[in-house]
Amino acid sequence: MDKYAKRQYIIGVIFALIAIIFIVRLFSLQVLDSSYKKYATRNVLRPVINYPARGLIYDRNGDLLVYNKAAYDLLVTPREVSAFDTTQLCSILKISKDELVQELKKARKYSRYKPSVIVKQLSTEMYAMLQEKLYKYPGFFVQTRTLREYAHPIAAHMLGYVGEVNQSQINKDPYYAQGDYIGITGIERAYEKELRGHKGVSYFLVDVHNRLKGAYNEGKNDSAAVLGNNLTTTIDAKLQAYCELLMQNKRGAVVAIEPSTGEILCYFSGPDYDANLLVGRERSKNYQMLLADTLKPLTNRAISAAYSPGSTFKTINALIALEEGTITPQTTFVCGGPGTKPISCTHHHESPIDLVGGIRESCNPYFWNTFRSIIGNYPKAEDGYKKWREYVESFGLGQRLGTEFYGQSPGNIPQASYYDRFYGRHHWNALTVRSLAIGQGEVIVTPLQMANMAAVIANRGYYIDPHLVKSISDPDNNIHQLDFKRSDCMVHADKFEQVIEGMQEVIDQTNTRYTAHVDGIEICGKTGTIQNTHGADHSAFIAFAPKNNPKIAIAAYVENGVWGARYAAPIASLMIEKYLNDSIGAPNRLATEKRMIEANLLNPNQKK
């Protein structure tokens, strides 16, 4: 019936024929011809990561702050390792045999196929010596990468440091691999994505003897590393260095801001450390040392310290009362000096006293009355308090500022509900919370917030988000200027003049003039003394200058500085003078400078 049935055999034979051809071909390829085995041994692929240099960091005037230097890591791919002369390798690397064995074990545990670092950051001599002998150690190879180097030993807290990524960072961002560096604090962290650039990878063929046989696939699979973007910061390196000189051997913080732009000119937390300590082979040892230091040099007090604003806060209360209309510049209050109820004054002075005088004399009773008038402006104390709090927050207090500051404390302006819980609802009033009138009590601020508050006063009612980076430039030198948000304070510009007048009289007419007055510069400031139950009181000072068209606003905190005029005011005024005049002029100023530099408040018994 089916005359073509016998064709099934022809088709079957065709199938079998192809199978036989293939098997014969495979036999010659796999069994007879041994050349492919040789090719394969030459065909070991080594991916070498091209680490881009991290972006450079400049100060506001183009002065280089951070750059890179080459470093060499010795890596190993465990599965490619065969027997080698361990003694010789150890002697080149200057490590013990145990250490080497230990590292190899760790590498094998991590991955047999993927390279691991055996020794980090070889010295140049070690690298040169190793390079010659590397062919004797199959599986080992050297990878070049860059380390941070700091041009000046300044601004460690601002710059931050880089370190190796941890597992959770790798899990979060697949860009990172074991051993990569990442910004851990400061702007190294805030601008990590700009600074890091983009890793590339080159594939090389090496033979079993670890000899380079050239690029794999003519480098078609390679990708070049893309350099990181450079940052121009807002910091004035000279001012920063001067600040660090003045603040040596002191605990505290200084932040200076250009009021019109929000650019941070100086950003210091003391005691600090030399950023170069956290680079290189000694990094982890140094880090442990800094961590163990009881002075906590790794703590960035400029953004994380919990300070009371002290009397500097009186300026804010005055401005709020003026805006609320509960006082006028002409309003006077009576002060009985020390012993006045409910808040005692620090000294005797003219009485009754008006606003300008009240600020000049830092009169506690004056500001108690001012504060009471704000709270009393509303039928219920809690409503008055809520309004007051709203004003205070509009000065940038009680909140984190900007976006660049990791570990920033928001400070604290207590909610009304806090007092409700503490005293019971409706069971508290202005009198209960009277310490707020003079910047004591529950109000907590950071030096950054205080500097920003000074900028608000200097600007007569607004601030630009304080920031550390002005612009970013890519490797092709395209510059991208960053924009920052402006926030207006609830107090209008016309209310500021008398307060500023009072601040100027603080500098020109009180005892503060001996340490803070500078001929030719109209400085407006306010001192503060913060009670400290653990030792000498802290010295605080806010200021801006010149009075009209201010160029710098500053906040200084000196722990155990006894009172405002003693350390914080002279240091801040010296910085203002240095920034505006570029040098310290008068002999009395030079004497003040010397005194500040020499003061050791960390260990007062030990003179430097």
Added chain:
Amino acid sequence: MASRNNIWANLDWLTIGFYILLVFMGWINIYAAVFNEEHSSILDMSQRYGKQLIWIIAAFALAGVLILIDSKFYVSFAFPIYLATILMLVGVLLFGSEVKGAKSWFQIGGFAFQPAEVSKLATALALARFTSSYNFKIEKMQSIMVIGAILAIPVALIFLQNDTGSALVFAVFSLVLYREGLSGTILFLGVLVALVFILTLILQPLVTISLLTAAAIIIYYFINPKFLLALKAVAIAATIFMALWLSNTLLKLAIDTNKIILISAILASIIFTVYALRHRINQLLLIIGIYLMLVLMTFSVDYVFNNILELHQRARIEELLGIKSDPLGVGYNVNQSKIAIGSGGLAGKGFLNGTQTKFNFVPEQSTDFIFCTVGEEWGFIGTTSVILLFLGLLIRLIFLAERQRSVFSRVYGYSVACILFFHLTINIGMTIGLAPVIGIPLPFFSYGGSSLWSFTILLFIFLRLDASRMEKLSY
């Protein structure tokens, strides 16, 4: 009527055994090909081997469903399925998305689907349906035309998608038709055309045409063994060529040598045609016809090669034929693939111990070049086993096809066997440098749900038809 229980008992479990074994071996080799220590569990769903497992399980489920579908369904719906597929092929040209230069994928959410995969199945069904109809006679021109159309429409559409590999698969249906009575001469002609194509690319036109002329004369000599006649023919052909060539040289006519060859071939053919007509020798006419066709073809090969084929296709063919060697460029894949397979030796380097198929030396190592992993890690023993397993499956499929009572099932069975045969010939052939690099997967082995599923469907429809072969398939 066979009950459902009988269906399971009637299934050819030997074929299913081959299938499961091949799928399992594929999975193991995908694991080895993309193995990485951070995800060393073979069940890690973020990796290809984990995903392949899901596709394998889904393929098994799919096979189960296909077995439950009544076999009459395929007969009744052969043409509708074919039409739907053609519509999809048109649709993908209009709305499809492009992957690696071929506009052949439908992207539906995260799922990619390639109508060309289904078109093989649909064409097999349509072919089976048509050849099993009562008015089909392979000798009839009308039947040949219909078959030509059934094949040509999907091939043309797939060519338009720029998916040459999938289009070439359809050539294998000629083997199915051969079983159904297609003249062996046509099949032989097809092989001859391919051979001449290759010869032309390798050799000078003069040599090719001389070879063709010699072949024509020798073949005629076998049909009509008169030595003197053959000698005369050689003399005539040589004289014509020499006369033309000499006059060209002496008269300085500057005619291209290739044209002289062509003109002499045509003149010789005319002389022999007149001779054949006068003596009424039909075989000679046929030989002259084929001869002339092939001669003309040699002159069009260059045109086809340079103008119709794309650059990468040309380069792959040139590489394969050894015309141009570019081991770092086009030949790179094949070269690396040969190194990987060759370095496996007799017994292989052992599971997960391959060095060449790691690190992406061999591109597409889990898809088109999966056979490299077999070669490197399991050696000659492994590659031979895989080839013998496939051969076993193919022979079994021929056996099953032959025991069908309906033409439909037989033609479909042969289609399945031949499609699998073509895929594995090209796929394994390209990894060992015996076939051009055409991106088609190794059935059941290569990574990818789309290909695994379509081969599973292809096979299990036939197994379902086979299980109910005792039923009469009525239309």
